[in-house]
Amino acid sequence: MPLRTLSLGIIALTLALAYGVWYAYSVLLVALLHEYGWSRSVLAGAFSVFTLVHGGVNPLLGMLCDRLRPLRLMAGGGVALGLALWADSHISAPWHLYLGFGVFTALAVAAAGWVPALVQVQRDFQDRLGLALGIVSSGVGVGMLLVVPLTQLLIDAYGWRTAFRALAAICVLWIVPSSIFLLRQAPARRPAPPPAAAARKSQSTATLSEAMRGAPFWLMLAAFFFGNVCSQTLHVHQVAYLVDQGVATIIAASVVGVVGASSIVGKTGGGWLSDRVEREFVYVAGIAIMVGAVAALVALAGAPARWAIYGYAVLLGLGYSATASLMPALVSDRFGGPHFGTIVGVGLMGAAVGSALGPWLAGYLFDQTGSYRLAFAIAAGCGVAAGAAGWRARTLRVRQPVR
Numbered sequence: 001m002p003l004r005t006l007s008l009g010i011i012a013l014t015l016a017l018a019y020g021v022w023y024a025y026s027v028l029l030v031a032l033l034h035e036y037g038w039s040r041s042v043l044a045g046a047f048s049v050f051t052l053v054h055g056g057v058n059p060l061l062g063m064l065c066d067r068l069r070p071l072r073l074m075a076g077g078g079v080a081l082g083l084a085l086w087a088d089s090h091i092s093a094p095w096h097l098y099l100g101f102g103v104f105t106a107l108a109v110a111a112a113g114w115v116p117a118l119v120q121v122q123r124d125f126q127d128r129l130g131l132a133l134g135i136v137s138s139g140v141g142v143g144m145l146l147v148v149p150l151t152q153l154l155i156d157a158y159g160w161r162t163a164f165r166a167l168a169a170i171c172v173l174w175i176v177p178s179s180i181f182l183l184r185q186a187p188a189r190r191p192a193p194p195p196a197a198a199a200r201k202s203q204s205t206a207t208l209s210e211a212m213r214g215a216p217f218w219l220m221l222a223a224f225f226f227g228n229v230c231s232q233t234l235h236v237h238q239v240a241y242l243v244d245q246g247v248a249t250i251i252a253a254s255v256v257g258v259v260g261a262s263s264i265v266g267k268t269g270g271g272w273l274s275d276r277v278e279r280e281f282v283y284v285a286g287i288a289i290m291v292g293a294v295a296a297l298v299a300l301a302g303a304p305a306r307w308a309i310y311g312y313a314v315l316l317g318l319g320y321s322a323t324a325s326l327m328p329a330l331v332s333d334r335f336g337g338p339h340f341g342t343i344v345g346v347g348l349m350g351a352a353v354g355s356a357l358g359p360w361l362a363g364y365l366f367d368q369t370g371s372y373r374l375a376f377a378i379a380a381g382c383g384v385a386a387g388a389a390g391w392r393a394r395t396l397r398v399r400q401p402v403r
Contacts, residue, residue: 004124004125007120007124007182007185008121008125008132008135008136009135010178010181010182011074011117011120011121011136011139011182012135012136012137012138012139012142013139013142013174013178014074014078014112014113014117014139014174014175014178014179015113015114015117015136015137015139015140015143016139016140016141016142016143016146016147017081017112017143017147017167017170017171017174017175018077018081018109018112018113018143018171018175019109019113019114019139019140019143019144020140020142020143020144020146020147020148020151020167021081021085021105021109021143021147021167021171022050022109022143023140023143023144023147023148023235023256023260024147024148024151024163024167025047025050025101025236026148026235026236026237026238026239026240026253026256027148027151027152027155027239027249027253027256028151028155028160028163029043029044029047029236029239029240030239030240030243030249031155031159031160031163032091032097032160033240035160038094039363039367040237040240040363040366040367041360041363041364041366041367042094042363043097043363044236044237044359044360044362044363044364045098045360045363046094046097046098046101046102047102047236047356047359047360048102048355048356048357048359048360049098049102049103049106049356050101050102050103050105050106050356051106051232051352051353051355051356051359052106052352052353052356053102053103053106053107053110053352054106054107054109054110054113054352054355055348055349055350055351055352055353055355055356056349056352057106057107057110057111058110058114058115058345058346058348058349058352059342059345059346059349060345061073061110061111061115061116061341061345062115062119062340062341062342062343062344062345062346063341063342063345064341065115065116065119065120065341066119066338066339066340066341066342069183070115070116070117070119070120071116071120071179071180071182071183072179072183073111073112073116074111074112074113074116074117074175074179075175075176075179075180075183076111076112077108077109077110077111077112077113077116077175078112078171078172078174078175078176078179079172079176080104080107080108080111080112081105081108081109081111081112081168081171081172081175082168082169082171082172083104083108083168084100084101084104084105084107084108084168085105085164085165085167085168085171086164086165086168087100087104088100088101088105088164089160089161089162089164089165089168090161112171112175112179114348115341115344115345115348117136118133118328118341118344119340119341119344121133121136122328122332122336122340126336128275129275129329129332130270130271130272130273130274130275130279130326130329131268131271131272131275132271133271133325133326133328133329134267134268134269134270134271134272134274134325135267135268135271137267137271137321137324137325138263138264138267138268138321138325140260140263140267140324141259141260141261141262141263141264141266141267141317141321142260142264143260144256144257144259144260144261144263145257145258145260145261145264146257146260147167148253148256148257148260149250149253149254149256149257151163151167151253152249152250152253153250154166156249156250205337205338205339206335206337206339206343207339207342208339208342208343208346211334211335211339211343215396216334216393216396216397217334217335217343217347219389219390219392219393219396220327220330220331220334220347220389220393221346221347221350222350222385222386222389223283223323223327223330223386223389223390223393224327224347224348224350224351224354225350225351225353225354225386226354226382226383226385226386226389227287227290227320227323227327227351227354227382227383227386228323228351228352228354228355228358229354229355229357229358229378229379229382230290230291230294230320230323230358230379230380230382230383230386231290231316231319231320231323231324231358231383232354232355232358232359233358233359233361233362233375233376233378233379234293234294234297234316234320234376234379235256235259235320235359236358236359236362237359237362237363237366237372237375238252238255238256238259238297238316239252239253239255239256241297241372242255242300242304242309245300245301245302245303245304246303247304247309251306251309255309255310255312255313256313258310258313258314258317259313259314259316259317259320260317261317262313262314262315262316262317262318262321263317263318263320263321263324264317265317265318266286266317266318266319266320266321266322266325267321267324267325270282270286270321270322270325270326271325271326271329274326274329278394279326279329279330279333280330280390280391280393280394280397281394282322282326283322283323283326283327283330283387283390284387284390284391285322286318286319286320286321286322286323286326287319287322287323287383287384287386287387287390288319288387289315289318289319289322290315290316290319290320290322290323290383291319291380291383291384291387292315292319293312293315293316293319293320294376294379294380294383295380296308296311296312296315297312297316297376298373298376300312323386327347327351328344328347330390330393331343331344331347332344333397334397354382358378358379358382361375361378362375362376362378362379
């Protein structure tokens with residue numbers, strides 16, 4: 001297998017571990033809820049801090065990636081992630097959770113995660129960017145499929161503290177050596193794009209300040225924000241919601257794995273398709289499926305059948321994957337020049353604000369009303385807004401291509 005292709009699989013597995021930690025919070029939340037009895041808004045608030053810190057550091061990581069080799073950041077992030085997760089195993093008060101998981105773990109996941117991976121892939125695979133991003137981002141689905149159920153099994157067998165420690169060891173043992181391996185094999189300089197890719201791509205040299213003067217940047221930011229309000233509300237609260245409906249904890253946790261497996265199909269297939277048709281068509285279709293997943297989750301109230309639970313999970317996995325893997329490609333289509341890392345980093349900061357607001361608001365509304373119904377209605381509305389922003393961006397691109 002050529003190293004160029006192998007690198008996609010290696011980076012995908014790194015993202016599987018980094019973002020497996022992210023999505024494992026849905027089962028860790030239940031464990032902390034049972035042990036300490038903290039409110040759901042407090043527990044969801046820690047995740048909101050996590051996403052804000054993760055997103056807030058992304059512009060800095062993007063600027064560093066525009067100047068340094070992204071794989072160096074991923075290796076350092078692997079070390080930091082192991083240390084942060086080990087510290088998380090000693091949580092005994094809400095401020096420990098907010099500082100340890102919300103701040104330190106978020107910084108480590110960001111350094112080992114999405115922005116360095118995006119910039120590395122965007123440099124190396126400009127000829128088939130949609131498919132390449134779909135493959136590496138499918139690693140996040142692998143993390144949901146494997147890491148989240150593994151975390152639940154560790155919690156059931158040994159407790160959540162041991163689960164954190166096991167995740168720490170696994171992350172260090174894979175992320176650090178694999179990143180160093182790719183760093184030693186990969187060329188130090190950015191490769192020139194193939195002629196066919198150069199003909200298709202916008203040769204934008206826009207800086208961040210120049211990009212911010214145009215509507216396409218703000219539409220991308222809106223799509224990042226509203227799409228993540230919708231998807232992360234479901235990701236964080238789905239396990240607790242299903243447990244409330246009488247579903248066994250291990251079955252509820254396995255739903256996250258089904259979401260992850262479906263997202264592998266959605267990201268890889270959607271990325272492949274987006275290289276052949278307009279990306280915005282694929283994005284809006286994914287948003288529509290995700291909004292359908294919200295309705296399906298609401299319909300599970302009562303005594304849901306297992307086939308209905310997993311049907312919801314398939315819808316969410318297929319739908320949300322569009323918001324995750326195609327948005328960076330949409331940004332690259334418009335701002336794919338030397339400042340791509342900085343620009344997409346700021347876009348991901350908007351995604352982080354949405355990821356923080358949605359789960360926290362859902363937890364707050366549940367504490368106030370005893371129900372997720374209003375929170376899920378807001379999530380669906382935000383999904384519609386994300387789809388509208390993506391479609392409007394297409395309209396502007398068709399009328400006047402970005403220079």
